[in-house]
Amino acid sequence: MASYIEVEQAAAMSGLRVVLSPGVPGPWSEAAKGILYVKKVPYVKVRQELAGENLPLLRWTAQTTAPVFVFNDERPRSLWIDQLYLAERLAPTPPLIPDAIDDRLLMFGLANELCGENGFGWQRRLMLIHATLTSPKAPEQARKPSEFLGNKYGYAAELADAAPHRVAAILKRLSIQLKNQNSRGSRFLIGSALSALDIYWAAFAALVDPLPDELCKMAPGFRRGYHCTDPIVREALAPELLTHRDFIYHEFLELPLDM
Numbered sequence: 001m002a003s004y005i006e007v008e009q010a011a012a013m014s015g016l017r018v019v020l021s022p023g024v025p026g027p028w029s030e031a032a033k034g035i036l037y038v039k040k041v042p043y044v045k046v047r048q049e050l051a052g053e054n055l056p057l058l059r060w061t062a063q064t065t066a067p068v069f070v071f072n073d074e075r076p077r078s079l080w081i082d083q084l085y086l087a088e089r090l091a092p093t094p095p096l097i098p099d100a101i102d103d104r105l106l107m108f109g110l111a112n113e114l115c116g117e118n119g120f121g122w123q124r125r126l127m128l129i130h131a132t133l134t135s136p137k138a139p140e141q142a143r144k145p146s147e148f149l150g151n152k153y154g155y156a157a158e159l160a161d162a163a164p165h166r167v168a169a170i171l172k173r174l175s176i177q178l179k180n181q182n183s184r185g186s187r188f189l190i191g192s193a194l195s196a197l198d199i200y201w202a203a204f205a206a207l208v209d210p211l212p213d214e215l216c217k218m219a220p221g222f223r224r225g226y227h228c229t230d231p232i233v234r235e236a237l238a239p240e241l242l243t244h245r246d247f248i249y250h251e252f253l254e255l256p257l258d259m
């Protein structure tokens, strides 16, 4: 397992410190790690407690979610888009934000569909919380964090019911993008080189179809939850999207995942 330092220790340091949830392949965290990996930016890993109170983290970063990037005495960055811009500034090469305006606006639009509020990750989280809260078999140690995360991220049963449709719409649009790109002779989701969108998709795909255990060690309960069996979602998940995820992980990202 990766080694982590505590928030109090991290707060006294300089350089780049990245707050993560140990042992969990959270898609925002794995995407952030992927971006830093590709750019070879050095950083230390700082422990967040999933669904915990995280009071020292709250004092340090004014919020309790992971991932967070803190660079020197700059403001903590707890949103994916701020993290991407910081990484791009710290290591401009290879660029992960396309230079051409049309590529850039398409990349940020699709990335927001995956990572942004109410996007793919958000909707899958609502579905996961819903599955636990409505299952009579769910053990108490699963129910408590789900209640906590449900309150934190706006869970309501009717939102969770609508979530598979939103997830499917995003998957379908992403798959159209990939097909268009392939027919233009590109292996990437945007333009003709790796962009942050390829990394976001590779990491967020875990929320429908996690990598096998030998590449991504997960507690069985987490794996069952992440693997999506909803027929509306499965129908929208073109096999090419998973092939693309595998291509990005095998060619560009760290394997096995180190959490």
Ligand SMILES: N[C@@H](CCC(=O)N[C@@H](CS)C(=O)NCC(=O)O)C(=O)O
Pocket: 021, 026, 028, 049, 050, 051, 052, 064, 065, 066, 067, 078, 079, 080, 081, 115, 116, 117, 125, 152
């Ligand atoms: N703030 C991030 C999203 C990160 C996020 O939602 N992280 C969740 C992953 S489930 C988290 O850490 N939840 C656990 C907790 O809040 O304790 C962004 O919008 O860029």
